[in-house]
Amino acid sequence: MAHSLIEQNPLLFGHDERSSIVAIEPAGHFIRLFVRSGERVTFHDEPFHPFILVNNPALLAGCHAPCTVRPLTGDGFYRFQLLFDTWSDCLTARDFLTTKSGGTHARPEAPFLFLPDISHQYMLTSGTTLFKGLEFSELRCLALDIETDCAEGYGFSNADRPEDRIISIALKDSHGGEMVLRGDQLGEAELLTALNRAIHAFDPDIITGHNIFRFDLEYIGRRAELHGLRLTWGRNGSPPHHTPHARWNLAEKTMDYPRWDIYGRHIIDTYFLVLLYDTGGRNLESHGLKAAARHFGIAAAERTYLEGDHISATFRQDPELLYRYNLDDVRETLALFRLLGYPWFLQSRIFPYSFQSCIVRGNGTRINALFLREYLHRGHAIPARSTTEAPFEGGYTELRRQGIIGPIVHCDVASLYPSLMLAYRLAPPSDTLGLFLPMLADLRRFRLTAKQQAIDAETLADRHYFTALQQLFKVLINSFYGYLGSTQHNFSDQGVAAEVTRLGRVTIKEMIELLTATGAEPIEIDTDGIYFRPPGGCHSVEEEQELVCRISNAFPTGIEVELDGRYRSMFAYKSKNYALLNYDGTIVIKGSALRSRGVEPFLREFMGEVIEYLLGGKGSEVERLFDRYVTRLRSPELAVGWVARSETLTESPASYRSKLQAGKRNHAAAFEIALIAERPYNAGDRVTFYVSGSGRGGAAYEQCHHVSAFDPLHPDINITYYSDKLRHVLKRFEPFLPQEPTLFDL
Numbered sequence: 108m109a110h111s112l113i114e115q116n117p118l119l120f121g122h123d124e125r126s127s128i129v130a131i132e133p134a135g136h137f138i139r140l141f142v143r144s145g146e147r148v149t150f151h152d153e154p155f156h157p158f159i160l161v162n163n164p165a166l167l168a169g170c171h172a173p174c175t176v177r178p179l180t181g182d183g184f185y186r187f188q189l190l191f192d193t194w195s196d197c198l199t200a201r202d203f204l205t206t207k208s209g210g211t212h213a214r215p216e217a218p219f220l221f222l223p224d225i226s227h228q229y230m231l232t233s234g235t236t237l238f239k240g241l242e243f244s245e246l247r248c249l250a251l252d253i254e255t256d257c258a259e260g261y262g263f264s265n266a267d268r269p270e271d272r273i274i275s276i277a278l279k280d281s282h283g284g285e286m287v288l289r290g291d292q293l294g295e296a297e298l299l300t301a302l303n304r305a306i307h308a309f310d311p312d313i314i315t316g317h318n319i320f321r322f323d324l325e326y327i328g329r330r331a332e333l334h335g336l337r338l339t340w341g342r343n344g345s346p347p348h349h350t351p352h353a354r355w356n357l358a359e360k361t362m363d364y365p366r367w368d369i370y371g372r373h374i375i376d377t378y379f380l381v382l383l384y385d386t387g388g389r390n391l392e393s394h395g396l397k398a399a400a401r402h403f404g405i406a407a408a409e410r411t412y413l414e415g416d417h418i419s420a421t422f423r424q425d426p427e428l429l430y431r432y433n434l435d436d437v438r439e440t441l442a443l444f445r446l447l448g449y450p451w452f453l454q455s456r457i458f459p460y461s462f463q464s465c466i467v468r469g470n471g472t473r474i475n476a477l478f479l480r481e482y483l484h485r486g487h488a489i490p491a492r493s494t495t496e497a498p499f500e501g502g503y504t505e506l507r508r509q510g511i512i513g514p515i516v517h518c519d520v521a522s523l524y525p526s527l528m529l530a531y532r533l534a535p536p537s538d539t540l541g542l543f544l545p546m547l548a549d550l551r552r553f554r555l556t557a558k559q560q561a562i563d564a565e566t567l568a569d570r571h572y573f574t575a576l577q578q579l580f581k582v583l584i585n586s587f588y589g590y591l592g593s594t595q596h597n598f599s600d601q602g603v604a605a606e607v608t609r610l611g612r613v614t615i616k617e618m619i620e621l622l623t624a625t626g627a628e629p630i631e632i633d634t635d636g637i638y639f640r641p642p643g644g645c646h647s648v649e650e651e652q653e654l655v656c657r658i659s660n661a662f663p664t665g666i667e668v669e670l671d672g673r674y675r676s677m678f679a680y681k682s683k684n685y686a687l688l689n690y691d692g693t694i695v696i697k698g699s700a701l702r703s704r705g706v707e708p709f710l711r712e713f714m715g716e717v718i719e720y721l722l723g724g725k726g727s728e729v730e731r732l733f734d735r736y737v738t739r740l741r742s743p744e745l746a747v748g749w750v751a752r753s754e755t756l757t758e759s760p761a762s763y764r765s766k767l768q769a770g771k772r773n774h775a776a777a778f779e780i781a782l783i784a785e786r787p788y789n790a791g792d793r794v795t796f797y798v799s800g801s802g803r804g805g806a807a808y809e810q811c812h813h814v815s816a817f818d819p820l821h822p823d824i825n826i827t828y829y830s831d832k833l834r835h836v837l838k839r840f841e842p843f844l845p846q847e848p849t850l851f852d853l
Contacts, residue, residue, distance in 0.1 A: 118542060119457050119477070119549055122484055123233050126240025129312045130342070130371045131226045131461065136193055138229045141342065141371050143241065148310065148342070150371075155229050157197040159204070160185035160220040160489060170203040172196040181539055183488030185220050194225050215492040215594065230459030231480045237455045237462060243445075246452070248281040249311035250441040253323050254433050256290075256419050262815040263786045266329035273330055274422045276302055277433040279441050280309050287430045290422065296334040299327065306340050311372060313462065314340075315444045317396040317436070318378040321789070324367045342371025355379070355467045355791075358386050362791025363759060373463040377440055380447040383466070384575050386582070392704065396439055404567050405442040410435040416815065446572055450579040470586035474546075475596040481542055490537040493594040499605035502634030503612040506682040510843055511721055512630055512640055513676030515687065518655045519636025520614060521667045522581070524588040525551050527610045530665035535591060535600035543598070547587050554580035611635070614666065621658050630679055638677060638685070648673060678721050678843070688722040709736065709749045709829070710836055717840050726844045733837050740829055747817040750829050753795040756781060760788050776811035784813065799823040803831065 129148065130141040137152035156175070161167070164176045164187045173196065177188040191197040204219045205211055212221040222228050230236060238246070254275040255264035264271045274290030276298055288301050306314070316323050328349060331338050338346045353366035367374055381399045385391045391402055400406040411432040413421055421429045455462045458473045459480055465473065482489050520526060525547055527533065534543040554577055561573035590596055592604035611634065618637055619629050626642030641651055652670050659668035678686040684698025694715075696702045701714060713736055720729050739745070754777040756763075763778040780796050781788035788794065795814045798807050800823065810825065817823075 116549055117234070118481060118546055120239065121230070121234030121236050121459065121480060123235040124239065125235065128235065128237050128239070129241070129246065130373065131229060131235065131237070132370055133194060133225045138226070139371075140235075143245065143247075143312065148312070148371075150342075155225075155232075156190040156192065157194050157225055157228050158191065158232070159189045159197060159200055161187050161189060161204075162218045162491075163187070164189065166204060166207065166218060167200060170200055172199040172203070174200065177486070179482075179486055179488040181488040183482075183537070183539075184491035186488040188483070197221075215494045220489070224460075224464065227460055227464070227476075231476065232483055234480065234484060236457060236459060238452060239456055243449050243452050244281075246281070246312045247310065248313040248315055248441065248444060249306065249309045250277075250279045250281075250437040250444065251314055251316045251319065251323060252277050252433060252436040252440060253326060254418055254422070254429060255326060256422060261785060262416070262813070263784075264326075265786060266326045266333075269333075273298055273326065274418075275430055275433045277430070277437040278302075278305055278309070279434070279437040280311070281441060281445075284309065285434060285437070287434055289426070289430060291426045295330060296336060299331050299334065299336050299338070302327070303336075303339050310342075313373045313375050313444075313448075314369065315375045315377055315440060315448075317376070317399075317440050317443070319374065319376050320364045320367060320378075321792075324374070325365055328367075340369045340372070345370045353467075356469060357382055360755065360791065361757070363789040364791065368463070373461060375444060375448060375451075375463060375466065377443045377447065379466055380443070380451070384447055384578070396436060396443070399443060400439040403443065403446055403571050405439060405446065407435065407438070410439070446568070447575055449572070450576045453576075454579070454583075470583055471590040471593055471596050474583075474586060474590050475598070477546060478538070478542060478598050482540065485540060487540060490597050492597055493599055493601070496594050497601045497605075499592070499601060499608060500612070501608055503615045503632060504634060504682050505632045506630070506679060507632070508628070508630050509679050509681070511676055511678055511724075512628075513674070513688070514641065515630065515638050515674040515677040516627075516641050516651050516655070516670065517636060517638050517672040517674070518618070518658065518668050519671045520618075521555065521669050522551055522584060523611055523614065523635035524607050525584045526666050527607055527614070528587065530663055531610060533603050533607055533610075535598045535603055537600065538598050543587070547584060550580060550584045550587075554584055614662070617661070618658060618668065621661055625654060625657075627654070630677065631682070631685055633683055636671060638679075676722050678718055680843075686718045686722060694719060694722060705752070705754060707750050707752045707829070707832070709740070710832060713833060713836060717837075721840070721843055729837070729840065729844055733833065736833055737830055740826055740833070743822070745822065745824060745826075747797050747814055747819075747822075747824060750824060751795050751797045751814045752776075753793050755793050756788060756790050759790050762790075774806065774808040776808040779808050780811060780813050798825045798828050800825045800828070802827055 127143050128140050129143045132139045134152050136154065138155040139150050139152050141148050141150045162184055167174065167189065172191060175190040177190060179186050179188060189200065191200065201212065201221045208218055210217060212219055253273050256272050256274045257264040258268060258270040272290070272295045276288040279285040286305065288298050290298060293301060328338065340347055348368040350366040353364055355362045355364060378394060381391065381394045385394065392398055397406070397412070411428065413429070413432045418429065451462065451466050455465050458465050459476050460468055460473070479489065529544060529548055532544065557573050557577035557580060561570055561577055564570040564573055588604060588607055591600050591607065593599045615632060615635070615637070619632065622629055622637065622639050628640040629637050630640060631638040641654065645651055645654055651673060655668055655670040662668065674687040675690050676688045680698070680701060684700040686701060687695045689695065696715070696718060701718065702711065716732055717729055720726055720732065756777060760778055760781040763772070764782060766772040767774065776796055777794040780794050796811045797814055797817060798810050799812055800810045
């Protein structure tokens with residue numbers, strides 16, 4: 108499967124063709140390569156000279172770190188590569204240059220370029236990448252999950268609380284082994300010692316878990332510290348390296364998390380993989396393990412479920428049930444890793460990063476690394492990053508008509524911006540070696556192949572798998588445009604990016620004119636595609652396909668317009684927010700105004716049912732639907748989870764408090780709860796809360812409580828508050844409901 112998508116291309120994969128490398132780590136003055144051969148992993152060491160790129164080697168005058176100067180050809184800003192004997196010397200030179208230039212290497216105007224990951228430096232200069240010649244199934248992966256006890260009177264287990272503890276550790280190996288380390292048989296210190304032994308016995312290349320960074324590893328690390336135990340997890344017996352405040356930027360989100368690194372191994376958080384998968388589609392209701400497993404169809408029918416607040420009681424009353432639950436968690440985690448980890452395994456063959464780092468690096472950063480690797484391989488100078496931003500117009504979007512319309516056909520340009528760059532040969536002028544377009548062409552071919560395999564898939568699991576794969580490559584190749592428009596990278600060029608978007612707008616507007624000339628009616632236009640009602644004489648899929656082919660033939664070679672979907676009807680609400688009724692009766696909803704994980708479940712369900720009624724021609728029944736929801740809200744048995752709202756913290760609670768005190772932001776319920784919570788919250792964490800009280804007085808942030816504080820024996824949900832929210836949502840749909848006839852209509 109891998110070989111059908113990825114060919115041995117030195118521009119994409121580097122010039123070192125050595126296979127079966129599963130990890131690269133520093134080892135004194137050397138770099139250590141771990142190589143898998145069947146069930147065994149061996150290693151060997153190679154000398155390596157870490158480097159810094161500079162505009163002028165005279166900048167290092169007065170520094171006591173000896174180095175060799177390698178001149179680079181060409182006119183790029185960084186024309187010299189300083190090579191050091193040791194990493195220590197390299198860091199000394201970095202500190203010297205930082206002081207001398209008055210700022211860090213991260214500044215665009217810095218006269219030197221320093222890369223802080225020595226293994227990444229080695230991979231750049233050697234052309235080495237991981238996993239060449241290995242199949243994904245050959246990697247040894249160990250899924251890990253812990254369950255913890257929580258002292259009575261508290262809602263969340265705390266690793267710093269002496270009476271709390273780890274009560275179960277489940278492990279599942281990708282080659283068939285599994286075990287549960289039981290807290291009813293072993294004390295906590297014995298559990299952790301047994302975990303040390305198990306990790307070395309399984310000897311995994313990858314340790315995975317769901318939310319493993321922010322919970323399992325942090326909890327294990329703190330409890331080991333309290334017991335004075337050393338976690339000897341590295342392949343050299345070393346403890347994990349802990350970075351308490353790492354930061355991950357994903358689309359518009361920023362997540363703070365404690366990063367752990369294990370020598371010779373990779374830690375992959377399946378929670379991160381789920382977030383990455385959902386960035387494009389946004390079709391997951393939750394990013395939790397159980398919800399993700401159900402979504403992807405990997406949850407076993409007989410799997411055990413337990414509520415988080417029942418863990419401690421289950422441990423005391425029915426420990427066997429707890430251990431079955433814990434083991435089911437790691438089984439699902441491993442299945443999730445197998446499903447979503449494969450695209451990143453493939454990317455680790457391409458990009459000069461560890462498997463673990465590849466996942467958390469931005470698309471532009473990974474693309475930039477390809478340029479750096481090839482330019483260094485050819486001994487060519489590298490341009491500096493741009494220091495100025497020049498905003499430019501983006502894609503063309505328009506909603507031409509609202510309401511219920513049908514039938515509907517969707518056509519789009521396959522990979523519009525990459526196609527335009529390839530068709531019109533648009534590349535950054537600073538790329539004097541001409542790497543940009545060949546890289547883009549190869550990656551585009553990989554993506555289109557995966558997309559076709561998703562269409563041809565015979566099972567649901569295969570369809571999810573290839574959809575995730577093609578979506579990842581789609582994001583990557585589309586990131587070539589984002590790379591151009593950024594000022595963060597060495598070969599960015601906002602002028603070229605502006606030309607790409609201009610041609611995109613021209614292309615879409617021409618598609619609109621061509622469709623209109625056939626008698627079709629464009630409805631929703633969004634950057635690279637158009638939803639339209641076909642002309643009156645166009646009734647079959649063959650006729651619709653022929654129409655789209657005529658449109659495609661009007662464009663230059665390389666700009667391909669495709670029929671991307673056909674629907675019985677469409678609810679066009681507002682730009683980029685619509686719902687589609689498939690011919691099989693299923694409904695697809697797009698846009699945060701119509702479906703958002705940020706709204707309360709009862710509102711999300713209500714909107715979904717209203718949309719179903721509208722698309723099904725039953726708009727007259729929406730008022731009765733509203734009444735049923737109001738009745739359910741007023742029921743004494745109302746479940747708090749139905750009305751509770753979940754929000755992601757966009758910054759740390761400390762930052763929120765500081766801005767609040769400075770008058771730079773308003774109060775927010777989720778942050779108010781995080782500030783008083785017994786557990787620490789960070790940017791990227793989710794808080795689930797409800798509003799209490801009665802009547803319409805008071806702000807929500809003054810009456811909010813964490814969902815765990817709800818007492819069903821003494822319910823305090825603010826029914827008026829939630830009824831008003833429901834009524835507000837109904838009003839948004841009123842323009843699309845059948846209107847009562849007036850005297851003028853009779």
